[in-house]
Amino acid sequence: MALKTENKNLEFVVKNLLAGGVAGMVSKTTVAPLDRVKILLQAHNKYHARHGVVQGLKRIITSEGPLALYKGNGAQMVRIFPYAAAQFTSFEIYKRYLDGIFGKTSHVDKFIAGACAGLTSVSLTYPLDTIRARLAFQISGEHIYTGIAHAATTIFKEEGGTRALYRGFIPTLMGMVPYAGLSFYSFEYLKFGCMKYLPNLTCNKYSKNTGGLVLAVPAKLICGGLAGAIAQSVSYPLDVTRRRMQLALMNPDTSHFAKGMVSTLVHIYKEHGVVNGLYRGMSINYMRAIPMVAVSFSTYETCKQLLGLDTGLTVK
Template sequence: MAAGGAGGPSPPPAAPARRDLYWLRSFVAGGVAGCCAKTTIAPLDRVKILLQAHNHHYKHLGVFSALCAVPKKEGYLGLYKGNGAMMIRIFPYGAIQFMSFDHYKKVKIYCSLYWIVVIRWGKRKAVTTSISGMTAVICTYPLDMVRVRLAFQVKGEHTYTGIVHAFKTIYAKEGGFRGFYRGLMPTIVGMAPYAGVSFFTFGTLKSVGLSHAPTLLGRPSSDNPNVLVLKTHINLLCGGVAGAIAQTISYPLDVTRRRMQLGTVLPDSEKCLTMLKTLKYVYRNHGIRGGLYRGLSLNYIRCVPSQAVAFTTYELMKQFLHLN
């Protein structure tokens, strides 16, 4: 008699059932990773926005003096202003970015950039990760716009009373839905090098580390002993390095995006209507160090733990949700 015949039904295989909900588990893993990362560096994000756009209350201050000045003027909760909108935005953003990265890297993308990367470097991740980042940005950009407007406000000078009020005001006074996409161009242009370099660097460091020192740097995955993953502290280090390199390349476009997003909130908004005009204006009036790269040191401080926590949390969530 064949096994599983008349003696009773065979138990259903577990693997196909797991694969059925793979996309949902991947979505949750990416969302949790994004929320953990942004919550970790929320105070640094607030101060960075204030410095990038030269808020008149803090424009004379440096990074650390601004971090001390915000709680004195607005209380410690002032460091988390705009974080509610950030959490609403970052869960789908992180989820879409990580999930689409896992999806796109399995698809052959026939475009010139793809062939340049594949033929010359033998890598496809630089393209797929940039596309995943753009997908996430476009879907969640209006929430980022609202978060920046709320974060730029200083206690006693509120234009918006909350997330819903900000949405209504921008829609009514700034051209409907188009108003929510101010600064999208520098965001998209900057997303390609940022997401591509970030994931590419992390993936390269991970591959090199596990190839050359698997015993020292790696350990078996908790959900699949046949898969080798980086140890947690090595994950943190690789994620931090990847984030720092990516931020350095794309930072001037990040400054440009913030100024365009703030729009009518800034007195010089008419000079920041397009990406090129904004870049020229910031460079001519504030230079490279005090303009295009203002707040970069803070960005290193916030970017390293952010990327480290994001990649590490995602790796841990993948194991917890059996994604390996």
Template sequence: MLFRELLGQHSHIGKLLAGSSAGATAVLLTYPLDTIRARLAFQITGGEKYTGIVHAATSIFRDEGGLRGLYRGFVPTLCGMIPYAGLSFYCFEMFKLLCMKYIPDWTCAPNSRNTGGLVLLVPAKLMCGGIAGAFAQSFAYPMDVTRRRMQLAMMSPETHKFGLGMVQTLVLIYKENGIFKGLYRGMSINYLRAMPMVAVSFSTYELMKQALNLDTGLKL
């Protein structure tokens, strides 16, 4: 609402800022849980170090500098989330506009309540969301790799070098493994995860707006 009032309802910058702000807020509030999840998942192959969520949280807080330990890797996560959330939101709106403007017979149904008189069909919602997610992930993925290395850095002495800071970790990953086998390692499987996740997220968001009789159309 704030960006809409400041920049206008159809501002591209406003859409980017809205998505980025939402993503950054979500990461800020939930990041310690993501760190704990990563530690618990890793210890399946790395030996039992934590007995559960509470034990992992208290151990990290006690042994690794309090909140600094729980938020290790937060900066690269934020640096990745801001373009990821902003681009995914922006791209979804742009793909949605293209569908409504150029191929409405295949992707839309009439809806008199919406701006433009059209509503995107569910298969088209899923398609736009999936493509938007893949596009955004392509830009943000190296930061996701950096975040994960930093989260797991204190699990063994050999990996402590990845916990010194974002820039140092990025440089180390690049020097040791390069771009495709380092910064983009696992990208293909990440597409298989991210595309359906973002597709379902945006589709659910749009369907809930429709259920509440809110405008999901666009000015064509």
């Protein structure tokens, strides 16, 4: 009996890792062009200092070519599969262990499970995010790095070893708690509301695995998009801080952003204020985050259904 339960749990974890990884890759590739423009705007790249979203996209296409919209996406895929796989899988596991602790009608456990899942995944994959940001920040003709391996070894050798690959990690962790927590909490809460109050409009009849209701794809997209918008609104300044710290040593003029999280926040505020500093690139972030989170949750939920994961993990 114990062996059977163990095998069932292992199968659950493996399938969740696959579903989460696929969801991450699909969602990130969907918004890769907007992701690159966001990085260029956040860190005030000299060629995009006065650009908006549309102008930034046009500039990249005309000066670097259409494929440049996906610069850094290779590193992103290397990072996002384990990141999303770890995040979704750990969320499911944390959620099962926390289920009922705060009462049957409470959704606080979803927030805590989401926050812990975000911390788990970002801790495992953060160096790859730093490398991806460096590659995406480069402009054609002014390349510092030739690829993922070269960027990793250069940063490691010239900027302080492993610590350099984790520059900006503290604001990332602080931002991940409200971002991941609110993302998962909001999606689960909206999903619950749709199933309870609007089943005829938002749900397919029944899951073949459990016999219960499941959200239709349009409802998944809407719930995921709203969850992404809510989470990004709260955590965005810390995302800007992380990017400025990651990219600080690529230009001598921005090296003061590498000193620490509080120092970087203060410098951003003093130099650019709230709108053009702490929330720089927020408009494009909504444009990318809403569809990204919508596609991510929708793909994950769909993969779960295809893999027969409507049932849970036995934790006791």
